[in-house]
Amino acid sequence: MAKVPGLLKGLGVTLGTMVETVTKGANTVQYPHEKETPPIRARGVIALHEGNCTSCMLCARSCPDWCIYIEGHKELAPPRRAGGKPRQVNKLDRFDIDYALCMYCGICVEVCPFDALFWSPEYEYSEPRIADLLHDKAKLGEWMETVPEAPDLEAGAEKKGKK
C-alpha cells in the first residue's frame, strides 16, 4: 500500500503529458512537412574546399572506415618571381567519400592540416541506389555552400591561425 501514492503520481505524469500534447502540441515535428534546423555544428555531411587540399592523404589514412579515396599528381607551376625555379604543386584528381561507409566520426575534418574539409549540417542526401552515396569531388564541393560560418570562439580562446 505504501507504493500507491507513487503509482498514482506516475499515472498523473502520463495523463499530464497527454493533456499537454493535445493542448500545446507535441515535442516532435512532422518531418517531411516541417523541418527542424539542425544545430550549427551538426555532423550532417562533409564538404570539400578543393582549393585548400594538397592531396596529402592524411584524411584518407586516418579514416577508420577507409571511405575516402584520393588520387593526385604532381605538376609544375610557374615560378612566383621572375627568374625563379618552377614550383611543384600537388593537383587533386579524385576525392571521393563513400557515405555508405562513413560513420561520421569527423577524424578527417580534425586531421586536415589545411582546412579543406568542413562539417555541413545538411542531412537529406539519401539515395535509392547505394552506389550513389559515393560523393565525388564536384558534389563534395557543392556542399561547401551549406557550411555555416564558424561560431565565435569563447572569450579568451585563441583564434586559429593567428600567432
Place this chain on the structure above:
Amino acid sequence: MLGLIASIPYWAQSLLRVLGGIVAVLLPAGTIVYVFLFKMMSFMQSRLGPMEAGPFGSLQLFAEVGKWLQKEDLYPERADKFIFKIAPLIVLSSTFLLVAVVPFGPDAWFTNFEAGVFYALAVSSVSVLGILIAGWASANKYSLLGGLRAAGQLIAYELPMVLAVIGVVIQAGTMNLQQIVVAQNAGSIFGWDGLGNPYILTQFIGFIIFMIAVQAELTQTPFDMPIAESELVSGYMTEYSGFRFLIFFIGEFATAGVFALIASILFLGGWGVPFSWFGWTTIDSIDNWMNVVGPLIMFTKMMLLVFVIMWVRFSYPRFREDQLQRFAWKVLIPLSLVNIMATSVLKVAF
C-alpha cells in the same frame, strides 16, 4: 417488450446476431487500436502518432491490416504445423464465445444464459489453451517460455477474477448478466434511486481486483511477462507472421474490449440507465428505444474502462515473474476472499 425483435423470423434473428457478434468484436478492437494504441499512447509520449493515412491517420489500421495480409504465412521447419496454425484461431474464438453472452440492451443480446457469469469466466480461459499450444508448437524456446509464463499468469489471475465476480453475484442474487444489469439499475442507494445502485460503489474492492485481473488476463503491460520483448523476443508470438499474427493482435484488443464490456455490466450498470428516470420497474416495462441506445451506452462505458486499462499499460514498467505471481497469490486472492466474506455478511445483515 419484444415488439421490435419478435416480428423478425427466427433465421433472420440468428443472422442478425451472428453479424452483431462480428461487429461487437471487430468494431471495439479497431476503435481501441486507433484511439488508444495509436493516438493516446503517442500523446502520452508527447508525439502525434500516425498522421499520414487518412485524416489524423484514421485509416492507418487499414494500411496495417493490408500490410499483414500481404505477408507470407511462415512457420518454422520443426513446428507442429496443424497446431501452430490453429492456435491463433483458438485465441480469437475465445473472444467470440465471450461476446456471445454480453447483453447490449433489453432485447439486444446474442444468448441469454441463466449462468452467464459462469459461462463468461469459463470461456475466457479457453485463450490460455491457444496461447499454450502456440508456444509449444512453435519449436522455439522463447515461444515455449512465453507460453508457459502466459499459462502460469493467466491461471493465477483467473482466480482473483472469479472471486471478485462472486461478490457481485452474491449481491445481485443471480448469475444472469441481464438480471445483474436490471438489479443495478432498478436498485437504490438507501432509498435514493436517482443513480440506481451500480456495484462499483458497494463492490469497489471487487472492481479494483477485477480490473487488475483483467489487465493480467490481457497481458497488458505491467503484466506482460509472457511477451516481454527484452527477454523473450515476443513470447508465444515470436514465430507468427502475416495474418496469423494479425489474428493474435485482433484477439488481444478485441478481448480487451469484451472484458471491458463485461466489467461495465458487472460494476457500472451495463446498458441500462437508472430505471427511475423513465418510470420503469422491470425489464418488461423498458421502452424499445433502449435496444438502440443501450449499445451506445455500453460502448461509452467500454471506452472508459479500456481508457483506464490502456492508461495503466502506458504508464507502468513490467512486473518481474516472481513479483507477478506473488501479487496474485498473496495479495489479490486473500483480498478477494475477504471481499466475498464481507459481502455475504452484509447481504445477510441488510
